[in-house]
Amino acid sequence: MSWFKFGFGKKKQKDETPSEAPALEAPETDAESEAPVESAVIAEVEKAPESLDEPRPAEPAPAPADPEPELEDRAEEVVSENTPNPDEIAETPAQTSGLEALAETLAEPESIDPVTEEMPPAAEPQPELVEEKKGFFARLAAGLKKSSSRLSDGLSSLFTQRKLDQEALDELEELLIAADIGAPTAAKVVARLAKDRFDKDVSDLEIREALADVVAETLQPYEQPLDMTGGTPSVVVFVGVNGSGKTTTLGKIAVKMTREGADVITAAGDTFRAAAVEQLQVWSERAGAKFLSRELGADAAGLAYDAIQQGRTEIADAVLIDTAGRLQNKAELMDELRKIIRVIRKIDDTAPHHVLLVLDGTVGSNAISQAEAFMETAHVTGVIMTKLDGTAKGGALVQVAERFKLPIHFIGVGEGEADLQAFKAKEFARALAGLES
Numbered sequence: 255m256s257w258f259k260f261g262f263g264k265k266k267q268k269d270e271t272p273s274e275a276p277a278l279e280a281p282e283t284d285a286e287s288e289a290p291v292e293s294a295v296i297a298e299v300e301k302a303p304e305s306l307d308e309p310r311p312a313e314p315a316p317a318p319a320d321p322e323p324e325l326e327d328r329a330e331e332v333v334s335e336n337t338p339n340p341d342e343i344a345e346t347p348a349q350t351s352g353l354e355a356l357a358e359t360l361a362e363p364e365s366i367d368p369v370t371e372e373m374p375p376a377a378e379p380q381p382e383l384v385e386e387k388k389g390f391f392a393r394l395a396a397g398l399k400k401s402s403s404r405l406s407d408g409l410s411s412l413f414t415q416r417k418l419d420q421e422a423l424d425e426l427e428e429l430l431i432a433a434d435i436g437a438p439t440a441a442k443v444v445a446r447l448a449k450d451r452f453d454k455d456v457s458d459l460e461i462r463e464a465l466a467d468v469v470a471e472t473l474q475p476y477e478q479p480l481d482m483t484g485g486t487p488s489v490v491v492f493v494g495v496n497g498s499g500k501t502t503t504l505g506k507i508a509v510k511m512t513r514e515g516a517d518v519i520t521a522a523g524d525t526f527r528a529a530a531v532e533q534l535q536v537w538s539e540r541a542g543a544k545f546l547s548r549e550l551g552a553d554a555a556g557l558a559y560d561a562i563q564q565g566r567t568e569i570a571d572a573v574l575i576d577t578a579g580r581l582q583n584k585a586e587l588m589d590e591l592r593k594i595i596r597v598i599r600k601i602d603d604t605a606p607h608h609v610l611l612v613l614d615g616t617v618g619s620n621a622i623s624q625a626e627a628f629m630e631t632a633h634v635t636g637v638i639m640t641k642l643d644g645t646a647k648g649g650a651l652v653q654v655a656e657r658f659k660l661p662i663h664f665i666g667v668g669e670g671e672a673d674l675q676a677f678k679a680k681e682f683a684r685a686l687a688g689l690e691s
Contacts, residue, residue, distance in 0.1 A: 393667045394675075395685040398648045409458035418456045423448055426461065433646075434618045435469070436653035442468045462687040469652055469683035477679045478661035480636070482511075484607030487519070487565035488572045489598060491558075493591060493632050494612035495624055496579030499640035499666065501530050503612050504574050505537025506674040507664070516571040518543040521561035523554040523594070524578040534576055544570075554578065554590065555597040562601050575606075588631045595632055610663065613639045613654065618647030621654050629658060640666035643673075648686055 409429070423444050430440035443465050451460065482488045490507075492500045501524065508518050520538045522545070524530035531547050538545035546561050558575050565573040577594065580587035598605050611634040613621045621639075628634050637660045639651050655662060662677040684691060 389672075393673065394642070394665070394681060395688075395691075396643070396667075398642060398645075398685045409461050417453055418447060418451050419453060423452075430465070434649040434653065435465075436649070436656060438656050439468060439472055439652050442472070462689055466683045466687040466689055469686060470680045472652060473655055473662065473677075473679035473683065476655045476660065476662045477677055478636075478663065479676060480507075480608065480663045482516070482572055482607075485602060485604055487562070487570040488607045489562055489565075489575065489602065489605040490572060490608040490610060491575045491577060491594070491598070491606045491632070492610050492612055493577050493628050493634070494579060495581055495614070498579065498612045498614040500524075500579065500612045501533050501576050502537070502669070503610075503638055503640060503664070503666065503674060504576050505534060505541065506666075506671045508537060508541040508543045508574055509671050510674075511572060512541045512543055517568070519561055519565050519568075519570050519573045520545050521557050521573065521575045522547040523557055523576045525550055525552045525554050525557065526578045530576065530578075543574075544568075555594045558594050559597055559601060562598065562605070583627075588627065591631055608636055609634050610636050610638055611660075613637060613651075615639050615642040615648055615650070615665075616645045618650045619653065621650045622657060625654055625658055625660075634658075634660065636661045636663050638662075638664045638666070638674075640674075643667040651682070 409426075426447070427440045427444045430443060431437055435443075443461075446464050446468060447456065447461065480490075482490075492504050494500045504520065508520055511518050518541065520534055520541075520543050522531040522534045524534075525548055528550055531550075535545050535547065544564070546557060546564070548557050554577065561573050561575060564570070575594075575598075577591060578587070580591065595606065595609070609628075609632045611625060611628050611632075613624065617624070625634065625637075637651075637654060637658075639654075639662070642648050642665055651662065651665070654660070664674050665677050665682065666674045681691060
């Protein structure tokens with residue numbers, strides 16, 4: 255399955271197109287040594303129409319070598335290895351008797367038996383693949399166990415041998431709001447139950463089924479893959495508060511993209527934390543993506559500029575830009591983020607093609623205020639919610655979707671690469687309600 259909507263494979267077309275060969279033969283230079291300081295970046299961006307045609311420092315492809323001599327040498331080696339010596343041919347009849355040939359023929363079945371016995375173990379990887387496919391829902395359900403248990407415990411105590419009257423509906427609505435589901439969704443659940451089950455006995459299972467249905471219907475319109483067809487390259491900026499998991503999330507997405515054939519460049523825009531730079535470098539190496547960084551404290555906007563220019567020169571599929579974590583109430587940090595976005599737009603007025611807000615699933619309703627601030631500053635286009643493993647506040651994702659009408663591209667339930675998965679509304683809703691898939 256694909257995690258993205260994309261048009262990857264441009265690099266292969268580029269390599270096969272002779273007309274683009276001169277661009278790949280540009281002299282190798284040190285990208286970091288030519289990185290402009292803040293004032294130079296802005297000045298260079300202002301002159302973007304002139305500078306876009308200049309070759310950017312890039313990692314040149316090696317000149318294609320003439321394959322014919324190598325193929326000829328290899329052919330001679332193969333011929334010499336497989337051509338029998340005439341002297342050996344002449345000696346063969348004298349050395350091999352009929353009885354010896356018969357003995358060799360009779361011995362052949364014994365050499366086949368071990369191969370037959372070893373065949374069953376070759377099928378062992380198949381159960382692992384099945385386990386991996388069904389494993390994410392199990393991890394999601396386990397991760398949202400605190401959220402679902404909080405609801406289940408409240409529902410069990412509320413609807414034990416009790417009819418669904420108005421008092422019960424009011425208490426149910428309060429319970430759902432307290433679970434960070436949000437008032438609009440809570441009201442929808444109550445309205446549906448009042449219509450179908452009012453003044454009738456109702457079980458906590460029926461309540462959870464109704465909750466799962468309403469949450470799935472609410473979130474379904476926002477279940478969208480990450481569309482990477484916006485540009486060459488597609489520019490994606492990751493934003494969020496400190497500790498939300500931006501860098502790790504960027505790295506996991508880089509791995510998924512390169513596995514699907516994308517040519518990816520990552521930029522370590524969190525220039526305040528050495529650990530963030532090192533972390534992204536490790537993920538980039540794992541993904542096989544090109545990695546750009548600068549010294550600590552360097553201008554992040556200048557780094558973003560260099561990364562996009564390199565992506566344009568190399569016809570990369572995507573440039574993924576990390577940013578420093580910043581609190582939404584710190585004006586100077588939010589201004590710096592505005593500057594990064596502004597510089598990107600002066601290079602390409604259609605970029606960034608995505609600004610992804612990475613939200614920590616443990617913050618609950620505080621995600622609303624975070625989203626409000628970043629929407630205003632960076633014009634967020636999509637949401638990724640991380641750390642849903644072990645939180646009792648997973649319902650906050652429903653509030654964010656209803657409030658801001660933003661696509662939800664991924665959710666994360668752990669540190670591993672496989673723990674970040676494409677968002678599925680129905681699976682999330684049933685796990686949140688404590689139901690099986």
